[in-house]
Amino acid sequence: MSDTSQTEQQFLKQLDDKLWASANKLRSNLDAANYKHIVLGLIFLKYVSDAFEQRQEQLVELFQTDNDDNIYYLSRDDYDSEAEYQQAILDELEVLDYYREANVFWVPKAARWSTLKEKAVLPIGSVIWQDAAGNDVKLRSVSWLIDNALEEIENNNPRLKGILNRISQYQLDNDKLLGLINTFSDTSFTKPVFNGEKLNLKSKDILGHVYEYFLGEFALAEGKQGGQYYTPKSIVTLIVEMLEPYSGRVYDPAMGSGGFFVSSDKFIEQHAGEQHYDASEQRKRISVYGQESNPTTWKLAAMNMAIRGIDFNFGKKNADTFLDDQHPDLRADFVMANPPFNIKDWWSESLAEDARWKYGTPPKGNANFAWVQHMLHHLAPTGSMAILLANGSMSSNTNNEGEIRKRLIEEDLVECMVALPGQLFTNTQIPACIWFLTKDKANGMVHNEKKRDRRKEFLFIDARNLGFMRDRVLRDFTNEDIAKVADTFHAWQRGQSYEDAPGFCASVTLDDVKKHDYVLTPGRYVGAPDQEDDGEPFADKMARLTTQLSEQFAESARLEAEIKRNLRGLGYDI
Template sequence: MKDIEKQFFDELEKKLWTAADKLRSSLDASRYKHVVLGLIFLKYVSDAFEERQTELNTQFRDPDHDYYMDPADFPDDYEADIAAELEVRDYYTEKNVFWVPFEARWQTLRDLAQLPPGEPLPWNVPGKDTPEKMRTVGWLIDNAMEAVERENGKLKNVLDKEFARTEIESHKLADLIAHFSATNFSQPSYHGQVLSLKSKDILGHVYEYFLGQFALAEGKKGGQYYTPKSIVTLIVEMLQPFKGRVYDPAMGSGGFFVQSEEFIAEHGGKVAKGKTGQISVYGQESNPTTWKLAAMNMAIRGLDFNFGGQPGDTMLNDLHPDLRADYVMANPPFNMKEWWSAKLDSDPRWIAGTPPQGNANFAWLQHMLYHLAPTGSMALLLANGSMSSNTNNEGEIRKKLIEDGYVECMVALPGQLFTNTQIPACIWFLTRDKANGFNLDKKKRDRRRQFLFIDARQLGYMKDRVLRDFTVDDIKKIADTFHAWQHDEGYEDIPGFCYSASLDDIRKHEHVLTPGRYVGAQAQEEDGEAFADKMARLTTQLAQQFAESATLEEEIKKNLAGLGYGL
């Protein structure tokens, strides 16, 4: 991102967050999150619709365009005919733009929100006969959401339609709409310079920023749907999902999909939009409200997605039973206790053994591995205990995963990375093909019986008093090390940071995968002084310090004696 774009986003984030935060006194964070993000989504679909409408209006009047409407063919009322043509749905859906009915368009909503109390609605919409006392700004927003859902099957049951029930005063919602309206998401400028940012890019960035802020505001509860962007970026940069199917069985708000899209775009690829593209996304989430957040997150970016059509418990109701994904990425709940059901006892997903009923860590891992394609790779965040625990069959499961050649790399993370837990975490990287995998049509080397350990606990910086974050250089250092090891391109062990271990090395450590056991201590710089000379110097220095200490002790005794206190 260019510096001027970063400055633009920083200022925009503060401006919009300040406006949205005014609702905090009326609602708790978990509720006003949906109010604000719902309005952001409505703003996006309306802006995208208006951009397409402006484009069409130009094309209808351009003699060199296929859509040209010759005034000679419309002698009665040319402008009325163009206006009618601009309302033809197919022009929008062919470009994967959501069709937005008139009552749901942002300008319409803004105008109606500013109407004085008691003023009749100036147009005919479903619900026009609703009693006046119920026609609040919240009702207008609900009406708009219902209209968008009704006209776009992909959004069925996705949008929040309970604005009227929040009982937020109409003037506060009207003010929030006005604040969002004041921002130019189309061809924005900053300090007189036009920025090359599309409305999708800006609103997507704002949406992600708000998700992070809400996660902080909600603390432990909010962190359940939000994985810090730097961790998501690290995993995506290491896996490099260039093409194929990407799956997240604990998707939260969909952060891994968003970062995958950005990664693909940066490398000149395409993400599936409609029926085309190099990569497509599949996900599952049990929490209904979080499931909606993820669906809106995808819609804001125009991504085609398959989230199973509904929320669902991944372990008890796998909504993608036949999926074999090229990349699987997830941040499931750590050490989840309440997950087991008797029907899971002989589940085919338990490739390496039945996971313990009181901890779902190895259930998530094996579920993901089960859904991997023959050449697929995966990464998941787990608590550090997963690397060494031997209780309730966990040690045997880990041993089988290692011996069967699935485990590829382990990364130990620093503490304080997450908003919702202080439990130390690690990243497991597994693959079904360590012998001859593909990456951008470039074969990796044969990595059978070899494992990479990376200890990243000393990396990162404190972004505030409680949270740590990775820098761009930190992410690059870890990802580059992984890729160099995979392709045998200049990889070297670095004491204290990384080590390429053999299967025999791991057997010596009884199949414990904690990186600290393998990478050793960080090398200390040599000072050039011979050992004998250093010992002589340090011995002399220590003798001098002992002598000084004895002298000081005698002085203290004399002073105390002078005060009448003897030792």
């Protein structure tokens, strides 16, 4: 659902290929799980430096523009010489408040990309600057130079404290890092041009795109482990398009690198025109909350938000969602998650009487319904949620799972079930589905549109036949696939010309679900697709097909006799 032009898409594709080829040279020295931190750290440095320089250019223009409304104007008449005036401008450019008021991270001189590019080529041991006490600082290595830049940025931007991953620990050659710096430098993120045409792409959009692309490629490179921080973009987009998070609190208790938050931000921007609101103002009505147990993934998510200028609350630290809830009092309007499927090792005896298990204690050997109930616990009274789970969650009756599912259904929390096609994930071949739940099926509004009373009704969507093979391994959704599923859900919610479509969707009652023993597999309800009527009468078609089958049997017998004759000619008796 991208609004970028074909030229812009070509530019981004060329940029992706170029940067990835450069980053991929590190694979001979490091595995993907490690080199992603080096590459994404450099992408982050490039972004904050570009945004800082762009703000500097704006400020220089403001300092020199004389009009009554411009509070930034510096009059040339107030200075004795041109040199003194230019120095005043340079001094003003170092005022931190000018950047923070524009939501731009302050980048100290030692952390600016121009400094990295200039100092990284010097011989090791060269004096590169003096510290605050006037002592010479010598270049130790390129990785030290980068880590110093990351530390300077953290120290000057409290929101980034503790989230930027240092790279010296990976002991990468200076030449390898210098090659990456040169490749990244040879790209204009603030003034993109493709085939001589200036593009209408902002620095934030380009770097955000590159970051997202790299996360996907790293997930592919890492295989199973990559799925811990990356949910395929098309699935994230589908969930966000169905839930429509225009405003409110958005929560992901298994956030990985924060893909749902990025997609929610894009959703607001892409729908601004049709809903007649200002995207930047609407963004202020969204607040994001997340949690992640893996410390490096937690940092990836924070960097991902910083790149896009999204305010976030990811708790004080990385932590186990079940054992150390970082948002105990949160009641979110939208909860979205792709938790790891079928986790066995999650239970602690401290969870035995937990208040979250309102609909039944989850089995100790499978966390699926623990995730569902944790998310429901954090859902506001009028909130909606979506969770990706393994298909077994829709039908399993072992270890209390069937009873929990029955309670969820009877208390009218389940709204929609979507069966997904296979091969969507980089890290697992387990068939998956999406559960959509809400605490209020009687009411609800979506950006001034009223939802109808949906109590004791359930929508089933079978999307297993949608999508296309992106390559030999992975399937993906098209924009049309996403729109088909989302539009069907919205039409059903709002009573706007919804109709059951055999083989694809069906609206059923609680009694229908009870007849199927509370199994929520869409295939049980949507039936088989209608066969197109080709206009041939049944009797004529049957006669034709019977004749055709008889001819094929005769041809089969002839071929069998000929094969036997040939074998006997070779001395084989058969």
